Amino acid sequence: MSSFASALVKWQTEHGRRELPWQGTRDPYRVWLSEVMLQQTQVSTVVPYYERFLKSFPTVEALASASEEDVLKLWAGLGYYARGRNLHAAARIIAEKGFPSSAAAIAELPGVGRSTAAAIAAFAFGERAAILDGNVKRVLARCFAVEGAEEALWRLAERLLPRKRIETYTQALMDLGATVCNRHKPRCDACPVAKQCIARKQDRVHELPAARRGKPLPQRSVAWLVLRHKGEVLLEKRPAPGIWGGLWSFPEAPARNIESYCRTSLGCELKATKRLAALEHGFTHFRLRIRPLLCDVASRAPRAAAPGRLWINLEDAAQAAVPAPVRTLIVSLSKSSYPPASRAAAN
Numbered sequence: 001m002s003s004f005a006s007a008l009v010k011w012q013t014e015h016g017r018r019e020l021p022w023q024g025t026r027d028p029y030r031v032w033l034s035e036v037m038l039q040q041t042q043v044s045t046v047v048p049y050y051e052r053f054l055k056s057f058p059t060v061e062a063l064a065s066a067s068e069e070d071v072l073k074l075w076a077g078l079g080y081y082a083r084g085r086n087l088h089a090a091a092r093i094i095a096e097k098g099f100p101s102s103a104a105a106i107a108e109l110p111g112v113g114r115s116t117a118a119a120i121a122a123f124a125f126g127e128r129a130a131i132l133d134g135n136v137k138r139v140l141a142r143c144f145a146v147e148g149a150e151e152a153l154w155r156l157a158e159r160l161l162p163r164k165r166i167e168t169y170t171q172a173l174m175d176l177g178a179t180v181c182n183r184h185k186p187r188c189d190a191c192p193v194a195k196q197c198i199a200r201k202q203d204r205v206h207e208l209p210a211a212r213r214g215k216p217l218p219q220r221s222v223a224w225l226v227l228r229h230k231g232e233v234l235l236e237k238r239p240a241p242g243i244w245g246g247l248w249s250f251p252e253a254p255a256r257n258i259e260s261y262c263r264t265s266l267g268c269e270l271k272a273t274k275r276l277a278a279l280e281h282g283f284t285h286f287r288l289r290i291r292p293l294l295c296d297v298a299s300r301a302p303r304a305a306a307p308g309r310l311w312i313n314l315e316d317a318a319q320a321a322v323p324a325p326v327r328t329l330i331v332s333l334s335k336s337s338y339p340p341a342s343r344a345a346a347n
Contacts, residue, residue: 004143004193005162005169011192012172017179021050023171028099028124029060032106035116035123036087040080043178049078063088064095072246073321080284081244081323086111103129122170130157131170135177141209142181145198148210217282221289223253226276226329227268229297232311233330234266235322243283244323248310253293266309267301276332279325290325294333 001009017023020043022034033053037046052074057063063071068088075084090109100106102125107117115136118129132140137153140160146152162169180187186205188194199205227234227250235248254261262268272295279290300311312320314334318327 001162001164002160004160004196007192007196008172008176009162009165009168012168012175015190016168016172016175021047026124026126028101028120029094030054031124032090032099032112032120033087035119036083036111037078039083039116041078045078049074060091060099061095063091068246069321073319076247076321076327077324079324081247083111085240085246099124101125103127119170119174122166126166128161128163128166130154130161131173132157133174133177135181136173138183138209139173139177139181142186142199142205143193143197145202145204145208147208218286219289220286221291223291223293224250224329225253225258225262225266226250226292226294226333227262227266227297228294228333229268229300229311232313233317233333234268235310235312235317235320235326237308237310243288246321247326248317248320248322249326250292250329251309258293258295262295262297267306268295269298269300271296271298276329279328281323281325292329 020034022030025031034046034050037050037053053063056070056074057066066088068085071088072081072084075081075087078084086109090111093109094100100109101121103114103117103121106112106120107114109117112120115131115133118127118131119133121127121129122131132150132154136157137150140146140153140156144156146156176191176193180191184206188197188200188205191197194200197205199208225234234251236251238244238247238249240246251266258273259270262270274294276292276294279292281288281290314330318330318334322330
């Protein structure tokens with residue numbers, strides 16, 4: 001075992017995290033579930049979602065037999081909803097064919113990339129496989145002063161793999177990057193490989209890994225029709241491709257003739273409308289500005305509940321599979337009467 005791997009294993013045994021609910025198990029279902037949830041999401045955020053998922057779906061068979069809506073309902077608020085849809089799709093594959101036991105085979109599951117597959121294989125099956133998530137990239141780039149192509153980091157990660165105690169070593173890399181080798185405030189005094197760290201010796205810790213030049217996120221805008229009638233609101237199911245696919249959201253408003261659109265397309269006669277405060281929501285590649293229009297409905301026709309649409313009371317809507325901004329509006333509606341304004345606001 002290299003001095004680097006030995007130092008990490010020793011540090012993990014003495015100082016690493018051991019209280020996380022997915023640790024101490026080789027159950028591939030639990031390992032896989034946690035690793036998918038941890039993609040681009042902090043541990044503190046994942047823990048309650050992981051526990052709720054296991055309570056509702058204690059086995060991969062239970063997850064596979066659930067409806068996508070039930071899965072997304074539990075996933076709501078965790079973000080990156082394609083992960084939830086991929087998780088459900090992969091569960092159905094696993095329930096039918098069994099859990100793949102190698103990193104290469106695991107990587108073929110929907111939503112599982114090279115690093116995630118390696119982590120699952122290491123923790124569940126003890127496979128000697130290299131991981132390279134964001135935290136690990138930072139540790140290796142600093143300790144060995146690696147600049148440039150990611151493939152160089154992959155080659156380094158594979159070369160450093162120990163031949164034993166792979167689970168401890170893998171967890172050490174994750175924990176070191178998450179708790180010590182932080183991006184902005186690294187705690188070099190607590191690092192087990194500080195003496196080996198080239199970036200520290202060269203006073204380049206804050207230069208490595210080199211930051212990508214960020215581009216300003218483009219802005220998008222959307223108007224939502226928050227249709228309210230006798231304590232219920234109208235939600236529409238979003239198509240699977242695109243943002244919030246499979247979740248329930250408010251109908252999007254046309255650019256003009258809103259009253260006519262509500263009458264002919266949604267089967268609703270509007271009584272009065274009121275513009276609500278705009279909401280901002282960030283995605284990986286753009287920011288969305290949401291302009292909600294609260295519409296009190298005088299009457300509604302049967303087609304207002306066409307397939308893909310649902311009138312639902314506010315309490316149930318808050319617990320449904322809805323995106324975070326939709327839930328924010330629903331909670332606000334529950335806490336306030338929001339007296340509507342004039343009819344003119346709709347045009």
